[in-house]
Amino acid sequence: MLAQSKLLRLRHHHRLLPSRFSPLRRCHSECPSSSPAELTATQAVEVLHQWDFDQLRPFLFEASHHLPQIIVRLNSIPKAVDFLNYLRDKAERPQQALSYAFEGALQLASRHPNSQQHLLMLHTYRKSYLSNISLTAKSAYLLLQCLGKAQMLDDSLLLFNELDPSSTSSLISKLRGLFKSGRTHDALHLLDEMLDDFTGEVVFGELGRRDHRGRDFADEDIVGLVTKQCEHGVFPDAFKLTQMITTLCRNRKNVVAWELLHGVMRLGGAVAVEAASCNALLAGLGRERDIQRMNILMAEMEEMRIKPSVVTFGILVNNLCKARRIDEALEVFDKLKGKGEGNRVGVEPDVILYNTLIDGLCKVGREDHGLSLLEEMKTKKQCRPNAVTYNCLIDGFCKAGKIGKACKLYSQMINEEVKPTVVTLNTLVDGLCKHGKVHRAVEFFNEMKGKGLKGSTVTYTTLISAFCGVNNIDKAMQYFDEMLSSGCSPDAIIYYSLISGLSIAGRMDDASAVVSKLKQAGFGLDIACYNVLISGFCKKKKPERVYEMLEEMEKIGVKPDIVTYNTLVSYLGKIGDFRSARKLMKRMLEEGLQPSVVTYGAIIQAYCLKKNVGMAMMIFEKMCSTSKVPPNTVIYNILIDALCKNNNVEKAISLMDDMKIKGVRPNTTTYNAILKGVRDKKMLQKAFELMNRMIEDACRPDYITMEILTEWLDAVGEIEKLKHFVQGYPAPSPASSQTSISF
Template sequence: MSMLAQSKPISRRIYRLPFTGRHCHCDLENAAASVVSRAVSLLRAPSKQWDDEKLESLLLKGSPLSSDDFLQITLQLSSIPKSLQFLKFLTAKAPCHPSLSSVFQASLELASPHPNSLLRLHRFRTSTIPTLPLTSKSASLLFHCLENAQLVDDSLLLFNQLHPSAKSPQLCNGLLRMLLNSGRAGDAIHVLDEMPKQNSGLPATGEVVFGELIRKRRSFPDEEVVGLVTKLGECGVFPDAFKLTQLVSKLCGDRKIGVAWEVLHSVMRLGSAVEAASCNALLTGLGRQRDIKRMNELLAEMKERRIKPSVVTFGILVNHFCKAGRIDEALQVFDGMRGKGGSSRVGVEPDVVLFNTLIDGLCKAGREADGLSLLEEMKMGSKTRPNSVTYNCLIDGFCKAGNIDRAQELFRCMNEEGVRPNVVTLNVLVDGMCKHGRVHRAVELFNEMKGKGIEGNAATYTALISAFCGVNNIDKAMKCFEEMLSSGCSADAIVYYSLISGLSISGRMNDARVIVSKLKQAGFRLDRACYNVLISGFCKRKKLESVYELLNEMEETGVKPDTVTYNTLISFLGKTGDFATAGKVMEMMVKEGLKPSVVTYGAVIHAYCLKKHVDKGMKIFREMCSSSKVSPNTVIYNILIDALCKNNDVEKAASLMEEMKVKGVRPNTTTYNAILKGARDKKMLQKAFELMDKMVEDACRPDYITMEVLTEWLSAVGEIEKLKRFVEGYLVS
């Protein structure tokens, strides 16, 4: 009995322990819930009515509450001001309380729909409790807010304060995006260093970094671009083929070839597979810089790393060799690609673009025959058929070489083989015909092509208008211009300039004014050359007011006169006898930093001679020879010699011709004609014979003026035999 009696309490104690534990847990939960409820009730009162002692006793001195309890209390306040006041209360009463982080998180959650409130909480933390540890949720909310507000420095400072475990991939990527968007690649590299190395989010990080590098590459120093690519590569993260190609291509487009080279080689060195497309992008950039040495170096590396070149690779090489004028090397690449000349075949078939590139290069180098050979190869032994570009390159080559007949023959072959010509074909032929005197045939071809549905464009009309202006057929040029406008083609500046020049040279200054007005209405401005031709036209028509209007307009639009402008004005003023103004213009020219040219002096000397002031002309000539660095030319000597002869001073004219020879200026037929006329007028027959001998010695062929002077004179004095000997090239003295 005693054993049984003793055993019952023990037995009861053993079996009641689990139930007692469960009851204690429930009691604790109920107690915590009660405290949470009472705390929320107290905190909902206006802050001025808070019973601080009761709150402190309830929350900090009573039964310990968990961090989750504090989180729930704050969330149940449902008020940003209340949560902030609660945070301030706890900070003041217990600045090191472990649950402050939860209260701060809850406050951030309540404020998350309101960015300004989030920023206010962020500033409160940084100023009052900067060492407060942040939960992952708090860090995420704050970073999202700071990123939207573009507070880069605050974000970086916050990142540096975080525990490594809180630096999630999403958070790091957001910060990287913000830093790179602000051009702060150096700080971005620092963030990459701080990221956990075993980060499952690194591929996403790579997407962010490479995307921003492509978009904002110009904002970063060169070494930081390479540093970011290298840093990610060291973590095993590389740009895909498309992004790498895009980055290299854009860097080359920004003329940062060295950076592109480093980026590509960094990726290669760190073990990533590189495709031909990325190498092609770098080859293109190197080609633009004519850096053949590094192009060959990259090709050797491609071969070493077994990166198979594509047809684009060979196309880039051929294109840049052609542009550099190294046609034989382009042919070597082309033959090597096909396994010719002892090279091993690489298994890449040339496409039509590659054929066309090489044909165009050959034609531009004047090797049209080699281009034709490639055309025949395309027709006979290649899988690639010629297209309109192929024929256009060849037709253009033959047109530029002046072989218009061969170009037209190719045009016929093109049509016979079913290759449809286009507006480029038309323009190449029209331009070639116009430049080689076949304007009529160019117009016929234009009309034929229009009948086949191929309309011309601005280039077609420009070629025709320029050609008509070149042969002084201004009416046809104007008609072509009107047709151009009615067909819907917009005239470019070249068309307007050609018409203005042609009309001005023809003296049709009123029509030239009309074209100038249309040019301005089309949004173009007159250039210096155009002003010069207009000024020259108005000077020839003696429209001085119009000349001054143009000079004022030049000043207003900021177009400075050049030597041609001043020479035109000096020549005009001299011919009108206004030597005083001409002198002032010449002084103004020197003040503007423009040195008088041989044309300037020639204009002044010619003007004096026209007004029979030969002595003054000779004075300017002597000043020119002694004080200026401008040497007189044949034209100036001829002006003076002619004026001296007309002034019956043949001996002085002959002496000037001898001086001319001593100074290395070769007399021409015009020189001799002037003195022969003077000798005839003064009946200086023996002088004429001497001059005829000198013409033979100087290999100056007589022209119709020479023959007119001598035939009449020598026939009259019975010396026709000497004239025959002179014409046959024999001495007559």
């Protein structure tokens, strides 16, 4: 096949053969029939009959390039062979003359009705008597064509190996150039002319590259290029096939990769398909969670007797775990161990496979099952548990809130002489902090530092965030300084946590200092960070810093969001600048941001604080009628409290009724506000109704409720009602309570 393919290439490119095949690079076909060369050939044929060396000398040395025409004119293969023998024996420098004369003999043989037989005879003659002469391009083409038809592959290969590598490399360079420029269709045409193992190397190598300097190959071109090679018996080896499939899958071309692999299998290259190539496709399918095709490919591997490796099963188990199909992953794992219907497949589970399955079990809350696999690993010498095994289990128990078991596993890890890693440290520190054991996390961190294990950025981020969360900013700053001194580079999360914590705590100068360090480290503020700073400066009543933040945002292209506007509207409302607040809301609408319930709540509360309940009610009614944002419990509470304080209890009561109609659930704060109002208006019967409604709504009274009702109900002799109320039972109204009692 190799020799045949090289012959095919030579057929179209014989003019590219090197000079050592043809010293003068000229043949008789290039001369017109009426040229002087034709006349010279006629004269030479007459001379040949006399075999006079002196008369032949001009043809042998001065016009040897005419010899092909002279030999053809002899019109006899035996005479041509006699002349070749004459040249070999008589010529002083026979190489050049023999080269041209042999070309003529081959041309004469190719024109004979029994050309194949005569050409093979000349090939045998050359091997025996003229093996040291160089062939012209035409001679090489005619011989290779003949040998290819005769299926003489060894002779074809030997002959082709005489080619100057420059001819091969020029074609290969041309093919590579077409690939790099993205001219795949032209490359396909060229392949038609030069299909062999060398071009296969180029095609498979180019398709396997991760980056292409030209345009990407079209899907049909990729399959077409490989198919064309395979149809001519040129198959990629396992490495090249794996490389091509990996590249396709990384470029999210799983369908093409699937067609490519199955095309190679179908065309007879199944022998070259190994587990590695299938693993590459399995990994690509796994990234797209295509479990169905993964199972099909696994079945095909078994059918074609492609032996899977432990990596094969690792990919399958890993992706089944990621897809939360743990039971299927366990079935695959049990098959490896020889359980179930399927017998052993000759692959032993390794540590990585065990760890993958344990991690998957922990992620779906089956930590105890993972723990049993840990015990199983201890019985196997070849896959003893390592730090990754313990880290997966510790993380699983921490996320499940079983901190005690996680700490016990850590102790077991130490007893088993498995060295903890920084992942172990971070996992336990994070678990302890998230479950309110920050001081225990600090103790554990100090213990690990004493053993020579330094914390990472993740460790410090966890501790700093935890201390910011409990408003212990001093401790957070302490760990921030420690982090800097230990050589760990803070990430954006740490800076944001500190800025947020300091701003909430009102330490705006310290927050500004951290902002400066953040910018020096090359980070930029995001909208969340700007919002927390703006909120902090608003609380500190520093409008100049607020405007500074807004100008900075505009300068770097960070647009205000709904949180920014809500913060500013609330601040402007609190300082009584309602005109600016309304302008801000108008601008918000112009920028395509719809006011949220927080926006309405902020402006309504601001009007209520300024005792302008009428305007607050107008905004509330507009919100209910024109806005798509329904009022929530907080807004109702603000208005009910303001109305009661404004001595408009009847309107407050009607708002409570409106809450019920709209399905907005009141809370204890709602009832406390309106109970204060009915107490001040001495509406005892309404108070009893509200107490019963409060029980129905499952709102438990707090100390404010008791403070409102105790003295009032005791003074009017209704303390028993209060006792029933506290116990959660509505008390029957006595006859006396049918009439309103004033106190």
